[in-house]
Amino acid sequence: xxxxxxxxxxxxxxxxxxxxxxxxxxxxxxxxxxxxxxxxxxxxxxxxxxxxxxxxxxxxxxxxxxxxxxxxxxxxxxxxxxxxxxxxxxxxxxxxxxxxxxxxxxxxxxxxxxxxxxxxxxxxxxxxxxxxxxxxxxxxxxxxxxxxxxxxxxxxxxxxxxxxxxxxxxxxxxxxxxxxxxxxxxxxxxxxxxxxxxxxxxxxxxxxxxxxxxxxxxxxxxxxxxxxxxxxxxxxxxxxxxxxxxxxxxxxxxxxxxxxxxxxxxxxxxxxxxxxxxxxxxxxxxxxxxxxxxxxxxxxxxxxxxxxxxxxxxxxxxxxxxxxxxxxxxxxxxxxxxxxxxxxxxxxxxxxxxxxxxxxxxxxxxxxxxxxxxxxxxxxxxxxxxxxxxxxxxxxxxxxxxxxxxxxxxxxxxxxxxxxxxxxxxxxxxxxxxxxxxxxxxxxxxxxxxxxxxxxxxxxxxxxxxxxxxxxxxxxxxxxxxxxxxxxxxxxxxxxxxxxxxxxxxxxxxxxxxxxxxxxxxxxxxxxxxxxxxxxxxxxxxxxxxxxxxxxxxxxxxxxxxxxxxxxxxxxxxxxxxxxxxxxxxxxxxxxxxxxxxxxxxxxxxxxxxxxxxxxxxxxxxxxxxxxxxxxxxxxxxxxxxxxxxxxxxxxxxxxxxxxxxxxxxxxxxxxxxxxxxxxxxxxxxxxxxxxxxxxxxxxxxxxxxxxxxxxxxxxxxxxxxxxxxxxxxxxxxxxxxxxxxxxxxxxxxxxxxxxxxxxxxxxxxxxxxxxxxxxxxxxxxxxxxxxxxxxxxxxxxxxxxxxxxxxxxxxxxxxxxxxxxxxxxxxxxxxxxxxxxxxxxxxxxxxxxxxxxxxxxxxxxxxxxxxxxxxxxxxxxxxxxxxxxxxxxxxxxxxxxxxxxxxxxxxxxxxx
Numbered sequence: 001x002x003x004x005x006x007x008x009x010x011x012x013x014x015x016x017x018x019x020x021x022x023x024x025x026x027x028x029x030x031x032x033x034x035x036x037x038x039x040x041x042x043x044x045x046x047x048x049x050x051x052x053x054x055x056x057x058x059x060x061x062x063x064x065x066x067x068x069x070x071x072x073x074x075x076x077x078x079x080x081x082x083x084x085x086x087x088x089x090x091x092x093x094x095x096x097x098x099x100x101x102x103x104x105x106x107x108x109x110x111x112x113x114x115x116x117x118x119x120x121x122x123x124x125x126x127x128x129x130x131x132x133x134x135x136x137x138x139x140x141x142x143x144x145x146x147x148x149x150x151x152x153x154x155x156x157x158x159x160x161x162x163x164x165x166x167x168x169x170x171x172x173x174x175x176x177x178x179x180x181x182x183x184x185x186x187x188x189x190x191x192x193x194x195x196x197x198x199x200x201x202x203x204x205x206x207x208x209x210x211x212x213x214x215x216x217x218x219x220x221x222x223x224x225x226x227x228x229x230x231x232x233x234x235x236x237x238x239x240x241x242x243x244x245x246x247x248x249x250x251x252x253x254x255x256x257x258x259x260x261x262x263x264x265x266x267x268x269x270x271x272x273x274x275x276x277x278x279x280x281x282x283x284x285x286x287x288x289x290x291x292x293x294x295x296x297x298x299x300x301x302x303x304x305x306x307x308x309x310x311x312x313x314x315x316x317x318x319x320x321x322x323x324x325x326x327x328x329x330x331x332x333x334x335x336x337x338x339x340x341x342x343x344x345x346x347x348x349x350x351x352x353x354x355x356x357x358x359x360x361x362x363x364x365x366x367x368x369x370x371x372x373x374x375x376x377x378x379x380x381x382x383x384x385x386x387x388x389x390x391x392x393x394x395x396x397x398x399x400x401x402x403x404x405x406x407x408x409x410x411x412x413x414x415x416x417x418x419x420x421x422x423x424x425x426x427x428x429x430x431x432x433x434x435x436x437x438x439x440x441x442x443x444x445x446x447x448x449x450x451x452x453x454x455x456x457x458x459x460x461x462x463x464x465x466x467x468x469x470x471x472x473x474x475x476x477x478x479x480x481x482x483x484x485x486x487x488x489x490x491x492x493x494x495x496x497x498x499x500x501x502x503x504x505x506x507x508x509x510x511x512x513x514x515x516x517x518x519x520x521x522x523x524x525x526x527x528x529x530x531x532x533x534x535x536x537x538x539x540x541x542x543x544x545x546x547x548x549x550x551x552x553x554x555x556x557x558x559x560x561x562x563x564x565x566x567x568x569x570x571x572x573x574x575x576x577x578x579x580x581x582x583x584x585x586x587x588x589x590x591x592x593x594x595x596x597x598x599x600x601x602x603x604x605x606x607x608x609x610x611x612x613x614x615x616x617x618x619x620x621x622x623x624x625x626x627x628x629x630x631x632x633x634x635x636x637x638x639x640x641x642x643x644x645x646x647x648x649x650x651x652x653x654x655x656x657x658x659x660x661x662x663x664x665x666x667x668x669x670x671x672x673x674x675x676x677x678x679x680x681x682x683x684x685x686x687x688x689x690x691x692x693x694x695x696x697x698x699x700x701x702x703x704x705x706x707x708x709x710x711x712x713x714x715x716x717x718x719x720x721x722x723x724x725x726x727x728x729x730x731x732x733x734x735x736x737x738x739x740x741x742x743x744x745x746x747x748x749x750x751x752x753x754x755x756x757x758x759x760x761x762x763x764x765x766x767x768x769x770x771x772x773x774x775x776x777x778x779x780x781x782x783x784x785x786x787x788x789x790x791x792x793x794x795x796x797x798x799x800x801x802x803x804x805x806x807x808x809x810x811x812x813x814x815x816x817x818x819x820x821x822x823x824x825x826x827x828x829x830x831x832x833x834x835x836x837x838x839x840x841x842x843x844x845x846x847x848x849x850x851x852x853x854x855x856x857x858x859x860x861x862x863x864x865x866x867x868x869x870x871x872x873x874x875x876x877x878x879x880x881x882x883x884x885x886x887x888x889x890x891x892x893x894x895x896x897x898x899x900x901x902x903x904x905x906x907x908x909x910x911x912x913x
Contacts, residue, residue, distance in 0.1 A: 001189070002039055003209065004182025011173050012044045015156050020051060020124045024150030026157040028132075028167045031175030033310055034210025037160035040175065041128040044158045051124035051154075052077070054116075058134030060312065061261055064378060065338055066371025067095045070112065070139035073127060077119040084114045085881035095138070095369045105138070105370040105406065106604055106634070106884065109145035114886035116146055117153045121888060124154040131309060133165035137373025137406065138366065144170065145637070149884075152892050168637075177207025190216045194226040204234040210308065214240040241314035244294055251276070252287035252294075257319050257327050259288070259297065259304040260312045261343070267334045268304055274330045325349065338362040345381055356385035360395060363402070372406030375399075380415055390467055393422035397471045400478075409482045409639035416475055423468040469495060476503055481606070481640045485510045486679040493520070498527050498536075502570075505536055509573075510642070512681025512720035518544050531555050531567070535574045542577050542757070543721060549757035552578050559587070565595040565607055572610065576722055579758035582790060585614035592627075596882045605635035609646040616654060617726075619792030621829055623868060625654045626861030645674035645683040652690035656697060657792075659831035664694045676716050685717030689727055696730060697832030701737035708734050709743070725754045729793075732770040733800070744774050761787040769797045778804065785817070795824035799837050802844070811844040818844060829857060858900045866893045870906055871913035 002009070008029070015025050029037045045053045056073035078096070081089050087102075088111030094101035095108050102108065119125045129135065129143065147157050148169040161167055178186065183202045186209055187193045193201070193216065205211040215234055222228040245253060251272070258271035272284040288304070291297050298305045306312050316324055325347045332343035341362040344355045363378035379399035386392040400415035472491050479488035480503075489511055492504035501520050508516035521540020527533045534551045541548025552574040559571050568591035575584035592611035595604050608631030615624035632647035652667035668687040675683035692707035708731040711717070712724050728751045735744035748770050755767050765787035772780035781801035788794035802818035805811075818841040825834035841848055859867060862883075869879045876890040883890075898904055901912060 002036070002043060003186045004178050005036065005040065005043075008040055008173060008175060009043065012040065012158065013047060015158065016044065016047055016049070016051070016126060019126065019154055019156030020049065022152055022154055024153040024155040026147035026150055026159070026170045028170050028172040029158065029160045029175050030167075030172050031160075031162070032206075032208065033162055034208045034308070035175050035177060036209050037162070037175055038130050038308075039209075041130055041158060041160055044126060044128050048124075048126040051126050051156075052119055052122075054119070054125065054127045056127075056129050056135075056139075058129070058131035058136075059263065060131075060134045060309065061263075063134045063136055064342055064374055065136055066138040066366035066369060066374035067136065067142075068139065069129070069135040070142055071096055073129065073139075073143075074112065074115055074119075077115065080115060080118040083118045083887070084111055085877040085887065087111075087881045088114050091370065095371070097369075101368040101370070103368060103370055104604075105141055105372055106145075108138075108370040109142040110884035112142040113146040113149055113153075113884070114880065114888075116155045117886035117888050120154040125156070127155070127157045129157070129159045132159045132161040132167065133163055134309075136371070137377070138369070138371030141373060141406065144168065148633075148637075153886070153889060177205070178202075178209055178212075179207065183207050183209075183212060186212055187216065191224055193224050197224060197226045197230065200230055201234070204230065210310075211240065218243065239314075241296070241308070241311045242317055244296060245311075245314050245318050248290060248294065248296075249287060251283050252290040253315070253318060255284040255287045256291050256297065256315045257323070258284075258331065260306070260315045261327055261331050262335065262339070263304050265299065265302040265304060267331060270334050271327060271330045274333070275327060338365060341378075345385060348385055351385050351387040353385075353387055353391075356382040356387075356391075356395070359385065363398075367402055372402045373408060376403035376406055376408065376411065376415070383415075383418075389422050390464060393419045393471065394467050396422070397467070397474055401474055404474075404478055404481075404639075407638040409478070409641075412478060416471065416478065419471045420475070423464060423471050469497075469500075473500060473503065476507065480507050480510065481642055483641075484679055485642060485681075486513075489513065489516055498524065498533060501536060502532055505539070509722075510680055510682045512685065512717055514543055514719070514721055517721075531558055532570060535570055538574065539577045546753055546756060549578060552757070556583075563594070565591040565603075568594065569607070569610060576726075579725070579755040579763050580760045581617055581726060582760055582762040585617045588614040593882065596884075605631050605638055605640050605643045605647075608634070609643060609650070612647065612650045616650065616657075617790070619790055619795075619828055620868075621654050621657055621792075622859070622861055622864045625651060626865050628654070629861065641674055642678055642680045642683065645671045645678070645680055646686070648674070649683050649686035649690060652687055653693060656690045656694035657830050657833075659694075659697060659835075661694060661698070664690055672716055681717040681720050682723065683717070685711055685720040685723040688715055688717055689723055692727070692734070693730065696734050697830070697836075699832075699836065701734055704734040705731075705738035705740060705743070725751075728754070729766045729770055732773055733796075736773045741774065744770075748774050762789050762793070765789075765797065766793065769800065772804070773800065776804075778808075791824050792828055792830065795821040795828075795830075795837075796833065798824075799833065799840065802837075803840055806840060806844045814844045815841060815846050819846070819848070822848075859897060863893050863897050863900075866890055867897050867901075867909060868913060870894065871910045873910070 011027060015027050018025055029040055031037050045055065054073050054076060056069045058069055062068040081093060084092065087107055090099055091102035091104065091107035092111035092115060093099035116125055116127065132140065144167065150157065159167065159170070180202060184198060187198055187201070190213055201212060201215065205215065216224065218240060219230070220228065223230055245256070254275055255268060255272040258275065259268040262268055269284050288299060292299055296307055296311050298307065319327070328343045329347035332340050332347060335343065341358040345359050348355045359378050359382040363375040363382065366378060367375035376399045379395050379402060383392045383395040383399060386395055396415045396419035400412040400419065403415060404412035472494065476488045476491035479485065479491065485507055489504060489507035492500050492507050493516065495501065495504070501524050505517055505520040508520060518540045521537045524533050524536040534555045538548035538551030538555065541551065555574050556571060562568055562571060568587050572584040572587035572591065575587060588610040592607055595607040608627055612624050612628040612631060615627055628647045628650040632644060635643040635647060648667050648671035652664050652671060655664035655667055668690045671683055671687040675687065688707065688711050692704050692711065695704035695707060708727060711727060712719065712731070717723065728747050731747045732744045735747060751767055751770055755763050758764070765784040768780040768784035772784065781797060781804065784797045785794065785801065788797060798817035798821040802814040802821060805814035818837055822834055822837040822841060825837055865883060866879055869882060876887040879890045880887045901909070903909055903912060
């Protein structure tokens with residue numbers, strides 16, 4: 001029975017009501033042990049109406065078993081798995097050991113969300129999870145991913161957590177002790193308590209209902225009546241339960257100790273027998289019944305459940321450390337797999353390679369299923385137990401890698417620092433014989449390739465230099481994503497493999513260090529020709545003297561052989577340095593599609609940086625913003641600070657093109673606040689570009705000209721080659737409008753050098769537009785309009801062409817291109833450019849009203865992305881797989897999209913788009 005809790009009850013009722021109405025929500029109940037969180041979860045379950053209720057609870061002893069809590073929660077609805085998109089279905093099945101595992105935690109999390117939505121289809125769904133602080137990290141990641149994305153789904157989630165365990169991105173309600181009136185009601189129901197004693201009890205317990213109830217049960221009648229004083233301090237929850245445990249027989253205490261380690265009845269009884277002497281074997285069922293009569297546990301079928309987590313703590317305290325280790329040792333003989341490994345680790349005293357190897361193998365199994373947080377914990381514990389310093393360093397490195405991929409950069413940094421101390425220690429500490437570690441760790445490969453510890457592999461331990469190189473590469477990847485990019489470049493540059501050189505090139509590109517990029521290409525010349533080597537060498541040659549086009553063209557010719565997202569991104573870089581931004585954008589879109597459906601193990605936020613840019617370059621501003629918002633959320637979840645800056649910078653550019661000045665400045669300011677101290681020149685340059693485009697679109701040409709010059713020669717991110725090159729057509733326009741024709745001619749000469757290798761029509765069209773501006777000729781504009789393929793750039797060329805015709809006293813000829821430009825800008829949502837085109841059209845003598853906004857403008861970013869994919873022929877399941885949604889959510893959005901666009905079918909949608 002609940003006493004008081006009016007505010008908490010109202011919050012739960014509101015969550016359930018909104019959920020069943022189609023507005024899914026999540027809520028965290030945070031409070032101390034015994035304050036009544038579990039009772040509130042019971043309330044939520046009882047008030048769910050006809051909705052399905054799924055329940056789970058964290059168990060301290062299972063906190064390191066990947067997906068244990070999630071399995072408990074969703075197993076009742078696992079039969080709905082086939083309704084999920086293929087990649088999500090396979091990822092969830094792999095997490096539960098029902099199929100080949102998927103290493104991408106985002107796919108697992110998206111699959112969990114889809115499964116919950118399917119379970120909610122008929123009558124809604126309420127999920128209640130107790131003791132969230134002890135939920136294993138893989139389950140916690142998946143559940144929080146879903147909780148943060150509940151919008152139109154009929155799924156509600158209530159999580160109860162003790163202490164300060166962080167639960168990011170979910171609204172919280174603090175559950176404190178009972179008020180005086182509610183505490184009085186509770187005491188009235190339990191015993192006769194004198195008025196003066198009541199207030200003293202409430203003060204001593206803080207109104208904690210569990211402690212109040214247990215205290216009343218153990219206090220004497222004289223204490224309750226006020227005839228003798230209350231103990232001060234009053235025994236807390238664990239002590240109160242400890243007193244009850246102490247009253248049990250030795251056999252009952254023994255079976256409780258075993259059950260505290262494994263809740264399954266069979267192993268619990270078996271371990272209790274093994275711990276007992278010969279005369280007491282087979283007597284522990286009676287001990288379990290004794291504990292049940294005392295109200296400490298409940299036996300349900302073949303499972304032993306403790307009345308409260310504090311009972312388990314009391315049992316451990318009563319047993320003592322030595323007996324607890326002995327119980328773990330016995331239990332390890334009765335269970336297998338990951339559970340056995342953790343029991344062995346808990347029983348270990350000192351370092352033991354056999355135990356460390358078993359725990360490392362458990363980490364491999366967790367990581368293979370996408371349970372990176374649990375794998376990190378297991379590897380860190382395995383490192384503690386590892387006698388050999390070199391193997392210990394490698395395990396710490398692998399723990400750091402797993403923690404980083406699991407979205408815990410702080411933890412990763414700690415493990416990595418420990419590994420560095422070992423590999424950078426005096427040499428005599430690591431001079432141990434080479435060995436083969438059966439059943440240990442596989443050699444970890446590139447961070448973005450998803451390779452890591454795998455059970456059953458044999459590790460032929462490399463030398464100290466090899467392990468030091470692995471540690472250095474991971475440190476570089478960490479710095480590149482979440483730290484100092486220039487430091488990452490230095491770390492990578494010290495390596496001598498082609499992969500490390502590629503990492504060094506990537507870091508140098510992010511920093512904007514052209515000299516370092518050229519140096520990487522020079523060093524790569526010593527490797528055999530191949531796709532990656534040719535791109536590194538070719539880009540360096542382009543930057544050095546404009547040659548290298550043949551190498552880059554040869555690499556692009558192998559695009560048909562590519563399959564991985566990373567390969568497509570390298571090909572996109574080659575196209576970009578050839579001056580073919582449109583080809584680069586298409587390759588980036590392909591990388592994004594591959595990464596979404598096949599996973600890229602933690603690198604999706606980084607891939608989406610490029611996808612957002614590609615959509616923007618193609619004039620799809622709403623799609624670009626939607627991708628950047630998604631990438632920003634994922635980057636923040638993963639702790640990828642520098643990726644966060646990239647998405648903020650892209651959002652700033654989109655806001656600039658839309659004329660949203662305040663949003664543009666806010667996004668750019670946030671991006672620069674990260675990029676400048678982290679020395680991420682590329683992100684800083686894009687943020688500066690956003691502010692320049694804002695000025696250009698608003699007609700502040702002198703200010704725009706100054707900003708573009710700063711991007712080229714001064715200011716944050718200045719001189720970054722791709723930003724300078726891609727912004728050159730904008731720089732030419734700003735310079736001419738500001739009256740600086742000399743600067744415009746200089747920019748055009750630079751563009752000629754950059755575009756010399758380009759073969760696409762879009763690249764030629766941009767150059768011709770600049771020629772028309774600088775030379776004041778009409779013909780280049782006309783030729784450019786015949787070549788353009790990207791709508792936004794075509795509209796800009798049409799606007800400039802129309803302006804030139806009108807100012808050349810040809811208003812009749814100017815109206816056609818100006819009208820086309822206005823319609824395109826209006827459709828794309830490029831408001832400043834639309835205003836400018838409208839003003840020019842009126843000046844050309846056409847008294848025209850602004851055309852109505854495109855119907856697509858009524859769609860939300862999510863709706864627009866769904867509409868685009870459906871129009872391309874994707875099924876609801878395929879759309880769901882690409883966007884990390886459930887098929888039902890896709891169908892719900894289509895139900896909203898059709899009336900907004902005045903259509904009724906997918907066929908009409910395809911025709912419209």
